Amino acid sequence: MSDGPAEVTYRDALNQALREEMQRDDGVFLMGEDIGRFDGAFKVTRGLLDEFGEQRVVDTPITEAGFTGLGIGAAMAGLRPVIEIMTVNFALVAMDQIVSNASKIHYMFGGQATVPMVIRMPGGAGHQLSAQHSHSLEAMFTHVPGLKVVVPATPEDAKGLLKTAIRDDDPVIFLESEGLYGKKGPVGGEDDLVPFGQAVVRRPGRDCTVIAHSRMVWVALAAAEDLAAQGIDVEVIDPRTFRPLDLDTLAESVRRTSRAVVVDEGWPECGIAAGVATHLYEACFDWLDAPIARVNSADVPMPYARNLEQAAIPQASDVVAAVHAALGREAGA
Amino acid sequence: MTHTAPAAQPDHDGMRAMFRAMTLIRRFEERASDEYMAGRIGGFLHLAIGEEAAIVGTVSALRPDDPLTSTYREHGQALARGSDPRAIMAELLGRATGLCGGRGGSMHLMDRDRSFYGGYGIVGGAVPLALGLAWATRYRGGDQVSVTMFGEGAANQGVVSECFNMAGLWDLPIVFLILNNQYGMGTPVERAAAAEDFYPRAAAYDIESWKVDGMDVLAVRGAVAEAARLARDERRPACVELLAYRYRGHSMSDPDTVRATEEKERWRARDPLVTFERVLLGEGIMDAEAIAAMQAEIDDVVADAAAFAEESPEVPADQLARGVYAQPWNDDARGSALVRP
Ligand SMILES: Cc1ncc(C[n+]2csc(CCOP(=O)(O)OP(=O)(O)O)c2C)c(N)n1
Numbered sequence: 001m002s003d004g005p006a007e008v009t010y011r012d013a014l015n016q017a018l019r020e021e022m023q024r025d026d027g028v029f030l031m032g033e034d035i036g037r038f039d040g041a042f043k044v045t046r047g048l049l050d051e052f053g054e055q056r057v058v059d060t061p062i063t064e065a066g067f068t069g070l071g072i073g074a075a076m077a078g079l080r081p082v083i084e085i086m087t088v089n090f091a092l093v094a095m096d097q098i099v100s101n102a103s104k105i106h107y108m109f110g111g112q113a114t115v116p117m118v119i120r121m122p123g124g125a126g127h128q129l130s131a132q133h134s135h136s137l138e139a140m141f142t143h144v145p146g147l148k149v150v151v152p153a154t155p156e157d158a159k160g161l162l163k164t165a166i167r168d169d170d171p172v173i174f175l176e177s178e179g180l181y182g183k184k185g186p187v188g189g190e191d192d193l194v195p196f197g198q199a200v201v202r203r204p205g206r207d208c209t210v211i212a213h214s215r216m217v218w219v220a221l222a223a224a225e226d227l228a229a230q231g232i233d234v235e236v237i238d239p240r241t242f243r244p245l246d247l248d249t250l251a252e253s254v255r256r257t258s259r260a261v262v263v264d265e266g267w268p269e270c271g272i273a274a275g276v277a278t279h280l281y282e283a284c285f286d287w288l289d290a291p292i293a294r295v296n297s298a299d300v301p302m303p304y305a306r307n308l309e310q311a312a313i314p315q316a317s318d319v320v321a322a323v324h325a326a327l328g329r330e331a332g333a
Numbered sequence: 334m335t336h337t338a339p340a341a342q343p344d345h346d347g348m349r350a351m352f353r354a355m356t357l358i359r360r361f362e363e364r365a366s367d368e369y370m371a372g373r374i375g376g377f378l379h380l381a382i383g384e385e386a387a388i389v390g391t392v393s394a395l396r397p398d399d400p401l402t403s404t405y406r407e408h409g410q411a412l413a414r415g416s417d418p419r420a421i422m423a424e425l426l427g428r429a430t431g432l433c434g435g436r437g438g439s440m441h442l443m444d445r446d447r448s449f450y451g452g453y454g455i456v457g458g459a460v461p462l463a464l465g466l467a468w469a470t471r472y473r474g475g476d477q478v479s480v481t482m483f484g485e486g487a488a489n490q491g492v493v494s495e496c497f498n499m500a501g502l503w504d505l506p507i508v509f510l511i512l513n514n515q516y517g518m519g520t521p522v523e524r525a526a527a528a529e530d531f532y533p534r535a536a537a538y539d540i541e542s543w544k545v546d547g548m549d550v551l552a553v554r555g556a557v558a559e560a561a562r563l564a565r566d567e568r569r570p571a572c573v574e575l576l577a578y579r580y581r582g583h584s585m586s587d588p589d590t591v592r593a594t595e596e597k598e599r600w601r602a603r604d605p606l607v608t609f610e611r612v613l614l615g616e617g618i619m620d621a622e623a624i625a626a627m628q629a630e631i632d633d634v635v636a637d638a639a640a641f642a643e644e645s646p647e648v649p650a651d652q653l654a655r656g657v658y659a660q661p662w663n664d665d666a667r668g669s670a671l672v673r674p
Binding site for chain 2: 029055060061063065066067068069070071072073074075076077078079081096097100101105106107108109110111112113114115116142145146148168169170196197198242243244245246247248279
């Protein structure tokens with residue numbers, strides 16, 4: 001076998017991005033619960049305390065609103081904080097800081113201050129963590145002008161998008177997936193930045209466009225394999241960022257295939273899939289041969305029991321069924 | 334530029350400057366009240382009339398490069414920091430010439446050039462920002478002190494306690510100023526707080542803290558100078574509770590019927606401008622003539638600011654979506670998440 005580019009995990013890809021950007025810019029510092037001595041709840045910050053010291057890798061008390069706000073203030077003063085919130089579920093207690101301060105400060109004060117910060121946090125369900133630890137809150141953050149919202153699905157994007165996020169002058173909500181930390185793949189080098197606002201085609205196809213992000217990209221790709229075996233050729237597109245959103249790439253595909261399915265681990269009401277579908281209706285109505293189908297988590301608080309949890313989360317089979325529906329076929333036909 | 338920290342006791346020039354700043358705040362806000370009644374100012378308008386000693390005593394004790402943050406009741410902080418009264422009034426009227434280009438209004442003044450990091454509308458919400466400004470100072474090895482003013486109502490917010498804890502834990506160069514005007518909108522302190530005093534809450538987090546008469550500008554100046562010294566020279570956070578009273582309702586829309594007349598009169602009798610004027614006259618620092626001349630000069634400044642604001646152009650509508658992002662991805666006048674060519 002010829003040796004391709006070295007494969008690293010999504011976790012280590014993030015770690016590389018942090019290390020490289022901290023080496024590049026001494027205004028970059030990390031702050032969060034258990035990120036130093038403990039290497040982070042998901043070990044993303046492993047080794048960084050030893051390399052950069054306590055001033056730049058800061059273990060905080062369990063005080064999300066406080067240290068998120070601290071990061072905003074430090075960013076206003078020109079530093080580049082990367083705040084780790086242990087999981088997205090705990091961002092809810094920091095929501096006021098994110099929505100009322102981080103997203104508003106540049107506009108509200110007439111451009112006198114900027115907030116160049118990143119808030120990293122993993123989310124998603126699938127580990128039987130039940131109702132309070134299984135959120136996918138992309139829609140909440142994407143709702144808010146002034147934030148940028150990034151949702152990497154691969155190690156390469158995790159690294160390249162995080163580097164872009166750290167160098168960006170606006171507050172960036174960087175949503176990782178708990179289910180992807182161990183996922184391996186090639187990553188770019190020190191200067192390989194992945195730009196915001198550029199969707200990527202993960203699998204080209206003719207019959208139906210499937211739009212998915214983060215862990216759902218892999219679910220959609222698995223569904224695409226099953227569908228290929230049935231002679232159905234779907235195109236899988238990963239938006240990679242929701243603010244900004246590359247509607248052009250999505251719409252171009254949908255105009256070609258005339259059918260679309262949007263997959264999103266969040267809830268259905270006013271969710272990401274609903275928002276993307278609305279944009280597609282506005283942009284592609286005359287090209288559509290069928291209603292756009294959505295695949296979401298069930299409209300319930302996440303249950304604990306394994307079978308119920310799996311039933312609540314989008315599965316490849318749900319995507320297959322949605323594509324069948326978009327193609328006007330009976331399931332299994 | 335290097336700055337020396339102001340002395341705890343101002344000299345005569347300093348006292349005259351403080352009296353001028355207090356008078357400017359009073360007259361400016363009285364005019365703002367008129368502008369509101371005339372329908373030229375929209376939204377909320379929170380006046381700090383009665384709290385001038387707390388504001389000026391504080392700001393006069395700081396270096397001009399000490400980052401300052403405040404609440405929505407912050408016209409006085411901007412004026413005391415030396416922001417242009419024209420730009421402040423224009424901001425209140427929502428004009429293009431306003432301090433924040435008409436985007437913020439009365440509650441959200443900021444003047445970065447004067448290290449005034451803004452007025453914020455979510456009760457308690459700006460305190461962590463001040464902690465971040467203190468963090469940045471220490472990170473860079475600076476000797477500034479971050480100072481944040483908030484109400485006793487805000488002191489009940491959880492995030493304020495979070496900040497006390499981190500400030501005490503990390504010894505950040507920050508001064509917390511609890512401006513206790515004894516009411517959160519219409520709720521008196523005794524109906525909202527389990528204990529009468531607020532400063533001991535900071536003490537519980539290993540922060541030196543005490544209480545002073547917030548109606549006495551010299552007492553405030555001395556206390557804040559000491560608190561800033563602790564933070565600057567000894568690298569320890571400090572907290573001062575300023576006991577004060579506001580003479581107007583919570584905002585212009587509050588008819589102020591909750592507070593007893595007798596109580597209001599009692600505090601009126603301690604008007605910080607009147608008492609400080611008495612000190613200045615009594616010690617021969619200013620005479621009646623000098624005071625009258627200063628007041629006339631301020632009246633001109635305020636009238637000029639109002640005329641400037643009223644004559645200023647509105648913000649062009651095509652600017653609506655400008656400045657949502659420091660690094661925008663398109664030029665869409667209405668704002669949009671979509672990337673457009
Ligand atoms: C989080 C939040 N809750 C409620 C309000 C509405 N509100 C605005 S000011 C205020 C009273 C605040 O009192 P205090 O902190 O003592 O400051 P003061 O207005 O007396 O200067 C309230 C309840 C708000 N702006 N933010």
